[in-house]
Structure formats: structure tokens, C-alpha cells
Amino acid sequence: MSANTLANEIKKEQQQEQESLNLFYSTQTVIQKALSKLGYTNEMFELLKEPIRMLTVRIPVRMDDGSVQIFTGYRSQHNDAVGPTKGGVRFHPEVDEEEVKALSIWMSLKCGITDLPYGGGKGGIICDPRKMSFRELERLSRGYVRAISQIVGPTKDIPAPDVYTNSQIMAWMMDEYSRLREFDSPAFITGKPIVLGGSKGRETATAAGVTICIEEAVKKKGMELKGARVVIQGFGNAGSYLAKFLHDAGAKVVAVSDVYGGIYDPDGLDINYLLDKRDSFGTFSKLFDNTITNKELLELECDILVPAAISNQITAKNAANIKAAIVVEAANGPTTLEATHILTERGILLVPDILASAGGVTVSYFEWVQNNQGYYWSEEEVKEKLAAVMTQSFDSIYNTAEAHEVDMRLAAYMVGIKKVAEASRFRGWV
Ligand SMILES: NC(=O)C1=CN([C@@H]2O[C@H](COP(=O)(O)OP(=O)(O)OC[C@H]3O[C@@H](n4cnc5c(N)ncnc54)[C@H](O)[C@@H]3O)[C@@H](O)[C@H]2O)C=CC1
Ligand SMILES: O=C(O)CCC(=O)C(=O)O
Missing domain, CATH: 3.40.50.10860 (Leucine Dehydrogenase, chain A, domain 1)
Incomplete structure (x- = not known):
């Protein structure tokens, strides 16, 4: 050449x-x-x-x-x-x-x-x-x-x-x-403190939605959540509550990280201790000596990998080294398109961000509805309504992926874009 x-x-x-x-x-x-x-x-x-x-x-x-x-x-x-x-x-x-x-x-x-x-x-x-x-x-x-x-x-x-x-x-x-x-207009913004019109369950909603997607994905793969080894990148709002929910459901959370690095224990981490120690920016790793890098964390032996921090973490460079059977994107945009292709070819089930992390906006919508009507729901009511939305959303995307023989990311885009496209068409914009 x-x-x-x-x-x-x-x-x-x-x-x-x-x-x-x-x-x-x-x-x-x-x-x-x-x-x-x-x-x-x-x-x-x-x-x-x-x-x-x-x-x-x-x-x-x-x-x-x-x-x-x-x-x-x-x-x-x-x-x-x-x-x-x-x-x-x-x-x-x-x-x-x-x-x-x-x-x-x-x-x-x-x-x-x-x-x-x-x-x-x-x-x-x-x-x-x-x-x-x-x-x-x-x-x-x-x-x-x-x-x-x-x-x-x-x-x-x-x-x-x-x-x-x-x-x-x-x-x-x-x-x-x-x-x-x-x-005074509490419906101007969501994710507020409860005393200012926030919704019960909003703080944990993103993690709760990701948990439901993981439960559904595990079923599709014929796996068990109990005892499954989970790695989570990011220990902020999404990552930390997710670690707690999965730990409480019997999964073994073996590694978590923040912006500075992560900690790993193949026998499972003490999640309640870490929750207690993290600061308001989701940082905890500086308290430990034997840390691993975020790059190492993503390539650890595990069953379920959850990027819950920032974008572009799984790329063409490391997708071949991912060991998990299921990758669930709690973060927005953590996996590039090339990496999506590589993971899919390798038979890894990838649950895309626009589905997995939709629990946050769903409970934000519940908050806005409660603000508009001035009547507030119990946490149980919020949880039930969120579970119904997430399960139905997962099913519709999984079935679309099967029916069109496409990966779940493309299926999620197909399901997601339809409503805005139809609304634009009915309005006569296109
Ligand atoms: N908070 C929410 O309701 C929702 C959040 N998301 C997405 O979830 C992801 C995390 O958001 P939150 O938990 O709310 O943020 P957060 O600010 O509460 O926590 C961010 C976490 O990511 C870590 N982090 C930051 N930069 C990093 C880097 N370069 N490498 C590794 N880790 C890094 C931080 O140390 C922290 O642990 C974002 O992609 C966000 O867009 C998606 C839907 C809703
Ligand atoms: O709660 C909301 O309205 C938005 C959450 C959000 O920004 C996201 O899902 O990326």
C-alpha cells in the first residue's frame, strides 16, 4: 500500500x-x-x-x-x-x-x-x-x-x-x-422536593424503570436475577438507587464506579454502606485504596452490565471485550452505533437508553399531572403506574424488534418516533 x-x-x-x-x-x-x-x-x-x-x-x-x-x-x-x-x-x-x-x-x-x-x-x-x-x-x-x-x-x-x-x-x-x-407554578418544573409539589417516587424513578427493564430482559434470556452478577458504571441518582434495588432483589452487585474510578468484589459489594458514603455528586471511590478504572470496570466478568453515567462508554474499541450477557443503558447514549452492532452480533441483549431510562420522565409526567390537578398520589400508586408503563414499553419494543428482525435500539426508535411523526402529519406540518 x-x-x-x-x-x-x-x-x-x-x-x-x-x-x-x-x-x-x-x-x-x-x-x-x-x-x-x-x-x-x-x-x-x-x-x-x-x-x-x-x-x-x-x-x-x-x-x-x-x-x-x-x-x-x-x-x-x-x-x-x-x-x-x-x-x-x-x-x-x-x-x-x-x-x-x-x-x-x-x-x-x-x-x-x-x-x-x-x-x-x-x-x-x-x-x-x-x-x-x-x-x-x-x-x-x-x-x-x-x-x-x-x-x-x-x-x-x-x-x-x-x-x-x-x-x-x-x-x-x-x-x-x-x-x-x-x-406560583409548580408544574413549571419536575423533580422538585416533595414539599414544593414533587412526586413521591420521582427520586428513584429512573432506577426503578431500569430495574423493570432488567427483570424483563433476564426473563427473555432465560436467566435468574437472584444471584446474577451486576456491574454498574456511575453511582449518582440512576446508578446508586439501581444498585440498591438490584441488591434488594437478590442480585450480586460486584462493581460500581464514579467519575474517578470503581471498586470490585466478586463476592458482592455492601451497597447500603456505599449509599451511605456517596456524596451529592455520586462520588465515593476516593474513600478506597484498591480501585479499578472505569475502562476496566466495563470489561469485568458479569451477567448484567449497566452504564449509568455518561455517553460513549462502549465503543468499537471495547465492545468485543464486554463479558455481560445483558447490557441495559441507564445513561443516555453510552453505546455507539458500531458497538451496538458488535454487541448484537455477539448475541448480547442490549436494552437501549430511550427505553431503559424512561422511568424518570414517566414519573416527571405523573408529577406534572399531580401539580395540575392539585391532588397527590401515594408512593404505591406511583410505583404501580410506573411499572405498568415500563412493562408495556419493554414488551412493545421487544416485539417490534422480533417482528422486524432488528436490534432493540432500532425497534425503540421505530416505536418512539411514530407518535411525533403522526402528530406532525395530522397537524399538516409534513
Ligand atoms: N436523573 C434522571 O432522572 C435521569 C438520568 N438519566 C441519565 O443517567 C445518567 C446518570 O445521570 P444521574 O444519575 O442523574 O447523574 P448524577 O449526576 O446523579 O450522577 C452521575 C454519576 O456519573 C459519574 N460520572 C460522571 N462523569 C463520569 C465519567 N466521565 N466516567 C464515569 N463516571 C462518571 C458521577 O461520578 C456520578 O456517579 C446520565 O446519562 C443521565 O442523562 C436518564 C434519565 C433520567
Ligand atoms: O424527568 C424528566 O422530565 C426528564 C428526564 C431526562 O432528562 C431524561 O430522561 O434524560
Whole structure:
């Protein structure tokens, strides 16, 4: 091979790798496939391949030392044909515009899968909350709401928590919105503290939904949850409660991690101890000496692997080394398209993010309904309703995958995109 051809080959490979890590590009690729399988024209793809609205804001925040720092934030609204848009807000140093756009599209798909009366939205601010004080975080949260207030609201776009945001941040955001609009409107945001109109069961909802998907996946694989070895990447809202639920169900959680690394014990970890020790950012590993890297954690011997942290963790580089029989994506976008293909070829059952993590938005919807009616449900009622939605969603996607002989990711896109496509069609947009 000549030097020129080799250079071109390397460039092509680099481009391919780059593309597979680009969440927005890969989302568009699967949407196009899903729409074409469902028989929609290219016009529908042209409408749904991008958000209808994307706002970029600059937020000045007075820091504790008296200086002013300017933060960049985003709010993306994918499509509001079905109803108001809905989705979380993340505070993270690696937030970027393309990722927020992809995340908002996934919210449309999640709401389609769970049949909620919403389109997808998502927000993010480039910041590192771990390095900010409580008061700086409050000023940033309030500044973000002031900056996006024109396009959000209980009947327009309803934010919620995501990575490194929590019920306290939702409370500040709600308070700021109430001041701006001069009326108290708890339905403006979900994931609030219970005393401010939060729903029982929202805090644990994402993990509860993932648990139901794992139970269903285990049945399909003819396995038992009791005694199954589970590895979880991420020990925040999603990962930590999931570890607790699976541990309580008799599974053996052998490894968990945070951003700095993980811990592994083939005999099973003391999950209650770890829950007690983790901080509000889902961090605990610095308390231990013998840690493993996140890369090592993903390739451990186990039956069930759950990426519950950030995107692009299982890629073409490590997919062949994954040992689990079942991979359930609690995080948004943890597996690239190439890796999805490799895992599927290897007979590993992959339950995709837009299904597995839909428990959060489902209970957020319950919260919004309770706020609108001013009547609040018991935790049992919330759990029962969530279980019904998740089981039905799992079945419909598993059956679609079987019927169309496609992987569960493409099946989930087919189920998820249908509602927004049909709503857009009935409105006469396409
Ligand atoms: N909180 C929710 O209701 C929902 C969350 N999700 C998704 O679940 C995932 C986790 O979200 P939460 O648990 O809410 O966040 P969180 O902020 O509560 O916890 C994040 C966890 O990930 C770890 N982490 C952060 N960066 C990492 C890295 N580079 N490598 C390894 N670990 C890292 C953190 O140390 C922490 O343990 C995200 O992808 C989020 O979008 C999806 C649906 C709903
Ligand atoms: O609870 C919500 O409304 C949104 C949750 C979310 O951001 C997600 O599912 O990724």
C-alpha cells in the first residue's frame, strides 16, 4: 500500500470513529432508518432530524470572590407537535450544543415510547458544579431560568433534573420562574422536593424503570436475577438507587464506579454502606485504596452490565471485550452505533437508553399531572403506574424488534418516533 493510500485509509478510519462518537449524527442515522422502515417520506426526516428551536444563552454569575463569570447554557426543543416539550437540564463541563440537541431528540423518543403527551426538550450549562459553592450554584440556576424564561413554562417546555442537577436546583429554578411570572407554578418544573409539589417516587424513578427493564430482559434470556452478577458504571441518582434495588432483589452487585474510578468484589459489594458514603455528586471511590478504572470496570466478568453515567462508554474499541450477557443503558447514549452492532452480533441483549431510562420522565409526567390537578398520589400508586408503563414499553419494543428482525435500539426508535411523526402529519406540518 502506498504512503498516500495508507494516509487516506487512516483518515477514513479516524473520520468513521469520530462520526460514531458524534451523538447527534448517530441519532440522525437511526431516525432516518426508523422512519424509512415505517414508510415515511424524506420530508418527515427533514422535519425530525433537527430540533425546531435551540436557544443559546450567556449567563453572568457573581462569584463568591466578587468576580463575574459568564456561563454558556442551552435549551433545545425537538418537536412540540404532541404537546409541550419536556426534559432535564445538565450541569457539566463537557456539555455541548450538539449533545443537547441529540438529548432533546431522545426525549421525544422516550415520550413516544411511554406514550406521554409531550415532545422532547433538553438543557445544559457548561460548568463544573463540583467546583462551585452552594450560593454560586443558586445564582447560576436562577440566571439560567431568567435567560430561557420566554420559551419555557408549564404548557410550553418543562425542565427536570439530569447529570449533576438535583431537587434543590429544581426548587431554585421553580422559585425564580414563579417570581418572573408572578404566580406560583409548580408544574413549571419536575423533580422538585416533595414539599414544593414533587412526586413521591420521582427520586428513584429512573432506577426503578431500569430495574423493570432488567427483570424483563433476564426473563427473555432465560436467566435468574437472584444471584446474577451486576456491574454498574456511575453511582449518582440512576446508578446508586439501581444498585440498591438490584441488591434488594437478590442480585450480586460486584462493581460500581464514579467519575474517578470503581471498586470490585466478586463476592458482592455492601451497597447500603456505599449509599451511605456517596456524596451529592455520586462520588465515593476516593474513600478506597484498591480501585479499578472505569475502562476496566466495563470489561469485568458479569451477567448484567449497566452504564449509568455518561455517553460513549462502549465503543468499537471495547465492545468485543464486554463479558455481560445483558447490557441495559441507564445513561443516555453510552453505546455507539458500531458497538451496538458488535454487541448484537455477539448475541448480547442490549436494552437501549430511550427505553431503559424512561422511568424518570414517566414519573416527571405523573408529577406534572399531580401539580395540575392539585391532588397527590401515594408512593404505591406511583410505583404501580410506573411499572405498568415500563412493562408495556419493554414488551412493545421487544416485539417490534422480533417482528422486524432488528436490534432493540432500532425497534425503540421505530416505536418512539411514530407518535411525533403522526402528530406532525395530522397537524399538516409534513
Ligand atoms: N436523573 C434522571 O432522572 C435521569 C438520568 N438519566 C441519565 O443517567 C445518567 C446518570 O445521570 P444521574 O444519575 O442523574 O447523574 P448524577 O449526576 O446523579 O450522577 C452521575 C454519576 O456519573 C459519574 N460520572 C460522571 N462523569 C463520569 C465519567 N466521565 N466516567 C464515569 N463516571 C462518571 C458521577 O461520578 C456520578 O456517579 C446520565 O446519562 C443521565 O442523562 C436518564 C434519565 C433520567
Ligand atoms: O424527568 C424528566 O422530565 C426528564 C428526564 C431526562 O432528562 C431524561 O430522561 O434524560
